[in-house]
Each structure stands twice: as structure tokens, then as C-alpha cells.
Amino acid sequence: MKKITNDIYYVGVNDHKTDLFESQFPLENGMAYNSYLILDEKIVIMDSVDEGFEDGWFHKIEEVIKNRKPDYLAVSHMEPDHSSSIGKFLAKYPETTLVLTAKASQMMKQFFRDLKFKELIVKENDTLNLGTHILKFIMAPMIHWPEVMFTYDQFDKVLFSADAFGKFGALDYEDPEGWACEARRYYFGIVGKYGAQVQAAMSKLSNLTINTICALHGPILDSNLDYYLNIYNTWSKYEPEDKGVFIASASIYGNTYKACEKLKELLEKEGIKVSLADLSREDIFECYEDAFRYDRLVLACSTYNATLFPIMNTFIEGLLERNYQNRKIALIENGSWAPMAAKVMKEKFEKSKNIEFVDPVVKITSTLDDNSLKQLEDLAKNLK
Numbered sequence: 465m466k467k468i469t470n471d472i473y474y475v476g477v478n479d480h481k482t483d484l485f486e487s488q489f490p491l492e493n494g495m496a497y498n499s500y501l502i503l504d505e506k507i508v509i510m511d512s513v514d515e516g517f518e519d520g521w522f523h524k525i526e527e528v529i530k531n532r533k534p535d536y537l538a539v540s541h542m543e544p545d546h547s548s549s550i551g552k553f554l555a556k557y558p559e560t561t562l563v564l565t566a567k568a569s570q571m572m573k574q575f576f577r578d579l580k581f582k583e584l585i586v587k588e589n590d591t592l593n594l595g596t597h598i599l600k601f602i603m604a605p606m607i608h609w610p611e612v613m614f615t616y617d618q619f620d621k622v623l624f625s626a627d628a629f630g631k632f633g634a635l636d637y638e639d640p641e642g643w644a645c646e647a648r649r650y651y652f653g654i655v656g657k658y659g660a661q662v663q664a665a666m667s668k669l670s671n672l673t674i675n676t677i678c679a680l681h682g683p684i685l686d687s688n689l690d691y692y693l694n695i696y697n698t699w700s701k702y703e704p705e706d707k708g709v710f711i712a713s714a715s716i717y718g719n720t721y722k723a724c725e726k727l728k729e730l731l732e733k734e735g736i737k738v739s740l741a742d743l744s745r746e747d748i749f750e751c752y753e754d755a756f757r758y759d760r761l762v763l764a765c766s767t768y769n770a771t772l773f774p775i776m777n778t779f780i781e782g783l784l785e786r787n788y789q790n791r792k793i794a795l796i797e798n799g800s801w802a803p804m805a806a807k808v809m810k811e812k813f814e815k816s817k818n819i820e821f822v823d824p825v826v827k828i829t830s831t832l833d834d835n836s837l838k839q840l841e842d843l844a845k846n847l848k
């Protein structure tokens with residue numbers, strides 16, 4: 465049984481069955497639904513797990529509490545991966561009081577239409593005394609649903625951070641890429657639109673001493689916490705994390721992609737870090753991740769019926785939805801009779817904040833020729 469502190473236990477589960485998280489994010493290495501238990505005069509369980517995984521969760525809870533019963537179940541977030549087993553939990557432990565925000569209470573009644581439950585509605589800075597541990601509730605709306613709250617255990621200085629600081633990946637899988645890669649894909653895929661709300665919640669944490677962050681996904685963070693707090697600050701301010709160029713290519717027959725490979729080669733010769741993706745074949749959320757990670761973005765697209773090859777349209781709409789800003793963008797277009805893609809791509813960023821376009825636009829007519837190769841070389845120089 466994993467202990468986080470003397471009285472706080474990990475009682476979460478790993479999911480190696482689900483292929484697509486939220487029906488769209490590929491889960492190559494599973495997912496963790498974290499839940500925690502505080503064993504005090506009162507017993508509180510911090511969040512539940514996705515339905516179908518409750519047996520493993522109940523087993524871990526029983527191992528800790530033996531013949532006792534949970535007094536409270538804190539519901540930080542009503543998304544079904546953290547709440548869909550609450551019905552089964554209350555069938556087993558009907559006397560447990562749910563601790564949740566007013567919005568979460570309303571959602572409980574929506575997700576569980578006829579379920580009767582005892583509840584304690586909490587708001588900003590309310591506290592709950594468990595005996596030794598005193599929990600303080602911190603509202604974190606829109607990270608990334610409106611009912612979300614963080615909970616701070618004043619005794620052990622543990623922050624229960626709901627989906628903030630979460631990542632993809634089961635906890636029994638050792639991620640060779642470390643924490644940031646899948647945390648970044650999770651953040652920009654799921655939370656990225658809500659940078660302002662993340663900033664607001666982060667500012668409430670600045671006066672707290674935090675020894676441990678317990679998120680609802682991903683590992684327990686108990687060292688080097690400034691790293692995680694700083695990286696969340698960078699991401700939520702939409703600042704680039706690294707210097708480098710991400711090239712996103714949307715190519716029908718491969719000629720635009722070949723030009724992107726050439727550009728990558730030219731940039732790498734100059735010592736610039738480059739990531740190149742074929743949007744049609746790469747997980748698009750890996751692409752959002754890299755677009756936000758680096759300070760420069762190249763969009764390369766074949767013209768398609770006088771507009772964009774559809775996957776580029778989807779990609780750019782996703783960037784705009786996530787408030788893409790504070791970056792340099794360069795454009796490559798291809799077309800066999802009337803290339804239009806660069807114009808369409810540029811117009812899409814008209815309302816975006818602090819976007820600088822890097823010249824020249826590379827115009828390819830089917831395949832690279834001397835002219836477009838020269839433009840590509842000039843672009844490589846200007847992207848330095």
C-alpha cells in the first residue's frame with residue numbers, strides 16, 4: 465500500500481484498457497485515475513475512479529480502513545473518469561457525505577438522476593477538520609470544468625490539485641520521456657484554452673507551503689516542486705518553453721512534406737532544434753504540444769479546393785481555440801494551378817495576440833523548383 469505521508473494513502477487505479485481518453489487522446493501507455501485516502505479521526509477519500517475500475521479502488525480502500533467506514537468523499541471534479549463510480553461507492557458506503565462545490569452538486573444530480581446522497585457544499589477558503597488534518601478548499605473553476613476545486617491539507621502541506629499537474633500514462637509504466645512530455649500533451653490538449661483560469665488558480669497557491677502535489681492523473685509530485693509550478697506558469701501564460709521550430713505539414717501527395725524535410729535539414733545545419741510532423745499521420749495532440757512548446761511554427765499546406773487541406777484547417781482551429789499567441793509563424797503553400805493555402809492560413813490568425821509572420825512565404829507549384837528552393841533557403845535564414 466503506497467503511503468504519501470503518515471496518514472495519506474494512494475488508493476488510485478491504473479487503466480490499461482481504454483484506447484482513447486475522452487474518446488480522442490490515444491493512450492499508448494494507459495492512464496491512472498488517482499484517488500487518495502486520509503486516515504484521521506474522520507476518514508476522507510479524495511475523489512473516485514472511472515466506472516469499471518471500482519473493484520481495485522474498493523480493495524485498496526478496505527485494506528487501509530479495515531472495519532471503519534469513510535466519513536467523506538471529496539469530489540474535486542465531476543468528469544466521469546473521476547466520478548462515474550460514485551454511485552457504486554454510495555451503494556457500498558451510503559452514510560458517506562460528499563464534499564463538493566455547489567456546481568458539482570448540481571452535476572451530481574445530472575449524472576446520477578435518482579441517487580440520494582448526503583452532501584457538504586464548500587466554497588472558497590472553507591475548511592474541514594478531520595481531527596489532525598484540516599482541509600482547506602480552493603476554488604479552481606475552469607481547470608477545466610466550472611465545478612473544480614483544489615484541496616489543501618494544512619497538516620501535511622499536500623495540495624490535491626484535481627486535473628492540474630496531471631499527465632497521461634498509467635503509474636505502473638515508467639515513462640522514459642519523464643513527466644513533461646505527456647503532461648504537456650495533456651495540458652495543451654485538455655486545459656490549454658483556460659490559461660487565464662490556470663493563472664488565477666496558481667496565484668491562490670503562491671502563499672501556500674506545498675510539500676506534495678497529488679493530481680488526479682500522473683505521479684505524485686514530492687520533490688523539485690518549483691519545476692512543476694514554473695512550467696505550469698509558462699504554459700498558462702502561453703509563453704514558449706523552448707527555443708526551436710515546429711514544422712506542421714499537411715500534404716496530399718508528399719511534395720509539401722518533402723519541402724518541409726528540406727527546411728528541417730537547412731535549420732538543423734544552423735543548429736536549430738526542429739520537430740517535423742505529418743499532420744495526417746501524427747496524433748494531433750502531439751502536434752499541439754510541439755506548437756506550444758517551441759517559439760517558432762511553420763505551417764505547410766497543399767491547396768485543396770481553393771482552401772486548406774482539411775487536417776491543416778482542423779489543426780489551426782485547434783490552435784486558435786487554445787489561444788495560440790506569442791509566437792513566430794512562417795508559411796509554406798503548395799498548389800498545382802492556384803495556390804491559396806498561405807493566404808487562408810494567415811487570415812486565420814488575424815485576431816491572435818502577438819503573432820509575427822516570418823517572410824518569405826514559400827510558394828510551391830506541385831514540386832520544389834529553383835525559385836521555391838531559394839525561398840525555402842531565405843526562410844531558413846530568417847527563422848534563425
Ligand SMILES: Cc1cc2nc3c(=O)[nH]c(=O)nc-3n(C[C@H](O)[C@H](O)[C@H](O)COP(=O)(O)O)c2cc1C
Binds near residue numbers: 716718801
Ligand atoms: C481535391 C483536390 C483539390 C485541389 N485543389 C487545388 C486548388 O484549389 N488549387 C491548386 O492550386 N491546387 C489544388 N490541388 C492540387 C494540390 O494542391 C497540388 O497537387 C499540390 O502539389 C499538392 O501538394 P502535395 O504533393 O504536398 O500534396 C488540389 C488537389 C486535390 C487532390
